[in-house]
Amino acid sequence: MVSIKDIARLAGVSASTVSRVLNEREYVRSEVRQRVLDIVKERGYVPNHAARSMVLQRSFTIGVVIPYLFNMFQRQLFAAMEFFLEQHGYKTQFFFLRWSESSEQAFLRRLKSEALDGIIFVHELDNPSIYHYIKEINLPVTLCTFERTEFGFPAVHIDEEASAKLATEYLIQRGHRDIGLITGEHFTFGYQREKGYKKALAAHGLPYNPELTIRAASYNPEAGRAGMLTLIKRKQPLSAVFAATDELAIGAIKALYESGVRVPADVSVVGLDDIDISSFTTPGLTTVRQPIFEMGKKSADLVCDWISRGHTTDKVEQFSTIIVERESVRTIG
C-alpha cells in the first residue's frame, strides 16, 4: 500500500505538503500542487482511514442501532438512511442488538472503541442506561420511531397511539363492533398501538373484550398467523381485526384464508405501517401509512445537522399518518 510518504518522496516534497494538497489547504504553489496530484493519481493513492480517524478523532461513520428484528419495515428505513447518510458523506454501520445483556455490553464496547460520529437509534431500548451514557459523552444522536423528551434528543416519529386509533376508528366507522387486536410485545410501539386501539373503542362507547386481543410473540407474518389462529379458536364474535403491524396483518390474513374465512367478506383486516409489500397482497391491505422513506431521510439529516452545527437542535419531528384504503375492509350494516 502506498502511503503519503511515498507520494512525498516521489514528488520531491514533504509529507506535510502532500497532506495540504489533498486537503485543499492554501499556501501551496500551484505547480507543486499539480505535480502531487498527478503522482497521487498515477499511484492510486488513497488516504489510510485508520490513520486519519486516529489523528482526527472521528470516523466519518454513523451507527444505526436496532434491536434484532430485521423486518421489512426496517429494510425500507435502512435503505433510506444509508442513502442519505452517504449523501452527507458518512458511512453507515449497523448494530444489531440481540436482546441480551452481553449484546448490550458488546455494543457499548464498540461504541467506545470506534469513534462514531453519531448514532441513530431505531426503536426504543428496554434499558435507558445507554441513553444516559450517550447523553453524558454528548454524542450526536437521533431517535427514530420514538422519542424521549427527557434527554433532549432530536427524534423523528409518528404518533403511534393516534395512528392505531385512526386504524381502529376506520373499522368502527364502517360498522364494525367486534374488533380484534393482534399486537406484539417488548417494543414500545406495540404497547402504544394497543393503547390507541383501546382509546378508539372507548371513544365510541364500545366495550373492551380482552378475549379479542392477542399479544403475539413477535411482529412478523408468522406471529400474525399464529395469533389469528388462536383468535379464531376462541370463537368470539368477530367482524374485524386491527393488526399492529402490516406484517402481522399479512399473517392474519393468511390464517383467515387457511381457515376458510373470507377477507373482507367475513372478517376485515387493517394494518399499520404500509410497508411496500402491502399493496401486493390479495386482497390489498388497508392500512395506515407511516412515511418510512421520509423518516429515514429526516433521521439522517438530523444527526448530520447536530454534527455540523456542533450542538443539538433538540428538534422532534412528528410525521402525520393517513389511512390508505385498499381491499381488506368491508362496510357492514
Next chain:
Amino acid sequence: MVSIKDIARLAGVSASTVSRVLNEREYVRSEVRQRVLDIVKERGYVPNHAARSMVLQRSFTIGVVIPYLFNMFQRQLFAAMEFFLEQHGYKTQFFFLRWSESSEQAFLRRLKSEALDGIIFVHELDNPSIYHYIKEINLPVTLCTFERTEFGFPAVHIDEEASAKLATEYLIQRGHRDIGLITGEHFTFGYQREKGYKKALAAHGLPYNPELTIRAASYNPEAGRAGMLTLIKRKQPLSAVFAATDELAIGAIKALYESGVRVPADVSVVGLDDIDISSFTTPGLTTVRQPIFEMGKKSADLVCDWISRGHTTDKVEQFSTIIVERESVRTIG
C-alpha cells in the same frame, strides 16, 4: 476517553505490560495481571479501534458488496451473513453499489482506505476489473449467488439454470403448454434463469414463443405487476407463468388478480427463491427454494476460513434447490 497509557499509569506499569495483559500474552506476573484487569474494568477501558487497526494492518471487518437492489431476498441473506460474521468476530460493512462508474470508483477507494479483512460479493458485477484488482492484492473473498471459476475464488451458489428449468418443468409436468416468462435485466441470474426456462421448453419439445417472455425493468413486485399486465395485453394463449424471482411472481399474481384472472384456476404462477413472504401470499406461492440462510452462513464461513488459513480454499459450494409446492399452480388436462 481513557487510553492504555492511563491504565498503565494507574497500575504503575508500562503500556507494554498493559497491552500484554489485554492480549493475553505470557510473561506477566499474575499479580500484575490482576491489578491491570481490575483497573481496566473500573475505568471501562476499551482499546481504540483505529489505533489497533493501524498497527495491526487489519480492521476486523468484512465488506459485503452488493448492487443496489435491496430486496427481500437480500435482507434474509444479510441477516444470516451478519449473524455468522459476528460469531467469527468480524464486523460487517455493507457497500451498496449504485451502478455508476463513480460508485465503483468510490468503492475501490474505500476498499483501499479501509483495511478490510475480507469481502463477500453478492450478485455478479458487470465490470470484472474489480475482481482482477482483488485477485491482485490477494484479498480474501467469497462470491455469493454466483461463481467465476477463472479467478479461483471460493463461491456459494445454486445452479440458477437448473433451478429455473426445474420450475418450468414443474409446470410442464402439470399439463401446461403455454408458459410465460417474466424475468429482469442486468444481473446474470436473470439471464441464467431465462436460459433454464428455454431449456425446459426445448427438452419437452415445446416451441419458444418470444411473445410470452417479458424482460421487466427490475426484480421487484412492482416490476412483476407491470410485466404481467403487458403480458396480458398481448392476448397470447397463456396457462402459466414462470417468474424469475418470487418478488416478480408476487407482482404478477397481483396483476392477474386485478385483471380478474384467477390464480391458479385460470393461470398458474411459479416463482424462484422462496423468500419468506412467499408462504404468506394468497394463494401461497409455489416456488423453488434457494437455501438463503445456509448460503449466507456458508459465505461467512468461507471468507473467515480463507482469512484464518492464510490462503484460499478455492471451494465452490453449490446448494441444491427443491420445489416447494403451495397453491399457485393447478394441474390441467
Next chain:
DNA sequence: ATAGCTTCTGAAAAGGTTTTCATCTAGGTA
C-alpha cells in the same frame, strides 16, 4: 538599509496501540 508582511515549505509532534529489543532480577549450573 531595516523592519515587517506574505507565501510557501519542512520538521516534528501527536494520536493509541503492538512489538521488538534491551535490561534487570532471581535462580540454577559449572
Next chain:
DNA sequence: TACCTAGATGAAAACCTTTTCAGAAGCTAT
C-alpha cells in the same frame, strides 16, 4: 565464585496522517 538462563518489565519504534511551529524567500513600506 562466575556465568548462564528464564521470567518479567520498560523504552522506543512503527503504523499513517494532520497540524502546529518555525524558518526561508521575496516583497513592500518606512
